[in-house]
Every structure is written in structure tokens, then in C-alpha cells.
Amino acid sequence: xxxxxxxxxxxxxxxxxxxxxxxxxxxxxxxxxxxxxxxxxxxxxxxxxxxxxxxxxxxxxxxxxxxxxxxxxxxxxxxxxxx
Amino acid sequence: xxxxxxxxxxxxxxxxxxxxxxxxxxxxxxxxxxxxxxxxxxxxxxxxxxxxxxxxxxxxxxxxxxxxxxxxxxxxxxxxxxxxxxxxxxxxxxxxxxxxxxxxxxxxxxxxxxxxxxxxxxxxxxxxxxxxxxxxxxxxxxxxxxxxxxxxx
Numbered sequence: 535x536x537x538x539x540x541x542x543x544x545x546x547x548x549x550x551x552x553x554x555x556x557x558x559x560x561x562x563x564x565x566x567x568x569x570x571x572x573x574x575x576x577x578x579x580x581x582x583x584x585x586x587x588x589x590x591x592x593x594x595x596x597x598x599x600x601x602x603x604x605x606x607x608x609x610x611x612x613x614x615x616x617x
Numbered sequence: 618x619x620x621x622x623x624x625x626x627x628x629x630x631x632x633x634x635x636x637x638x639x640x641x642x643x644x645x646x647x648x649x650x651x652x653x654x655x656x657x658x659x660x661x662x663x664x665x666x667x668x669x670x671x672x673x674x675x676x677x678x679x680x681x682x683x684x685x686x687x688x689x690x691x692x693x694x695x696x697x698x699x700x701x702x703x704x705x706x707x708x709x710x711x712x713x714x715x716x717x718x719x720x721x722x723x724x725x726x727x728x729x730x731x732x733x734x735x736x737x738x739x740x741x742x743x744x745x746x747x748x749x750x751x752x753x754x755x756x757x758x759x760x761x762x763x764x765x766x767x768x769x770x
Contacts, residue, residue: 538667540667540737541665541737541739541748542737542748559707564700590667590670590735593667593669593670593673593674594673595674595733600726609667609670609735610736611667611737612678612736612748612751613737613750613751614731614732614733614734614735614736614737614751615735615736615737615748615749615750615751616664616666616706616707616730616734616737616738617650617694617695617706617707617727617730617731617734617736617755
């Protein structure tokens with residue numbers, strides 16, 4: 535699946551997008567975050583305040599307990615500040 | 618109609634286009650959001666967005682507004698990229714037979730996009746650059762509409 539990062543999550547992760555293949559036991563957004571964090575200090579830093587991180591699956595907002603099965607694109611970003 | 622663009626917009630031209638030749642419209646409400654310099658603290662802002670989702674989320678907002686109020690036309694234009702104090706950021710326009718629906722729908726669209734549309738503002742000024750933090754009052758404003766989605770709020 536494709537993972538996208540925006541705003542300060544992107545800056546901290548040091549990457550805008552990547553293709554990932556998480557282990558099969560990674561079933562939810564929260565578990566995906568935990569797995570992404572385990573891959574290096576920049577990701578641990580990007581997801582440090584995990585409670586403020588927002589997620590979207592295939593361009594729909596989802597909660598951290600949402601299942602990721604079948605997702606093509608998962609995005610992580612801070613609370614939005616447009617308008 | 619939804620437009621996400623780098624270019625500026627002309628409010629008068631947008632209203633004229635919204636109205637076209639129609640003679641059944643009784644009320645048009647517009648809201649324009651502009652960049653504030655915050656007493657000199659902000660020299661420039663950069664609006665980042667998540668292109669495909671931005672359009673999808675604004676389209677959902679517009680569909681929801683049309684389901685709630687008898688709108689004859691609606692328009693959301695949101696800019697991205699580098700903007701200076703005084704520049705336009707966002708335009709919401711709603712048209713209806715009567716003013717209540719137009720006012721309420723315009724408010725709804727702004728409250729919706731403030732908490733849902735994936736845009737992020739970075740401010741640059743004499744003190745350096747910083748990402749703008751989301752404000753609780755925006756979620757409070759949106760909560761009155763009881764938006765039904767899977768959003769994590």
C-alpha cells in the first residue's frame with residue numbers, strides 16, 4: 535500500500551510518500567502507525583504525538599481503530615488548518 | 618462546484634458566473650477568507666494540501682449542504698501555495714430562493730472545510746516558520762452540524 539505524509543508529519547518523517555508492505559498482523563491504522571514508528575527515529579519522531587495524528591484511507595477520514603485491509607492509500611497528517 | 622487552485626479569484630466574477638442568466642435566485646451569500654499579518658508576525662503563508670482528497674472532501678461538503686438546504690447553486694474555491702497578507706484564501710458562495718438557507722449553508726460549508734478539508738497552513742515571518750495549530754473553536758463550530766463520517770474528531 536502507498537503511505538502519504540503531509541505538513542509537519544512529512545517534515546519529521548523526511549519523506550512525502552512510500553510504498554510499504556507491513557506484516558500481516560498489522561490490521562488497524564493504530565497498528566500501522568506502531569509498525570511505521572518501529573522503522574527508525576524519524577518515524578518515531580513524526581508519530582510521537584500519536585493522539586494528534588489524523589489518518590485517511592483512500593481519501594476518507596478514519597479513526598485509528600479503522601481496519602486497513604484492502605486500503606490502497608493511507609495518509610497521515612496533523613489536524614487540518616485550511617480556510 | 619468545487620475548485621482548488623493556486624490562482625486568485627475575483628468575487629464579483631464568481632457571483633456573476635454562479636448566477637448566470639437565472640432569475641429564480643433570491644439570495645446569494647458569500648464568505649471570503651483572507652490572509653492576516655497578525656500584527657507583522659506573518660510575512661507569508663504556504664498552504665499545503667492533499668490534492669485528490671481535498672476535492673473529494675469539498676465535494677462531500679457540498680453534497681451534504683445540498684441535502685440539508687434547498688440550494689440553487691453553490692461554489693467553494695480554495696487556494697493553495699504561497700500567499701501574502703491580504704491575499705484571498707477561500708471563497709464560499711451559496712444561492713437559494715431565501716436568505717436563511719443561503720446563510721446557513723455558507724456557514725456549514727466553512728465549518729465543514731475548516732475541520733475536514735486536508736489543507737495545512739505554514740506561516741513564515743520574522744520569528745521563523747511554524748505550522749498553524751488547529752483551533753478547538755473550529756471543531757466546536759463544526760460539531761453543531763453533527764457531521765456524520767468516520768472522522769477522528
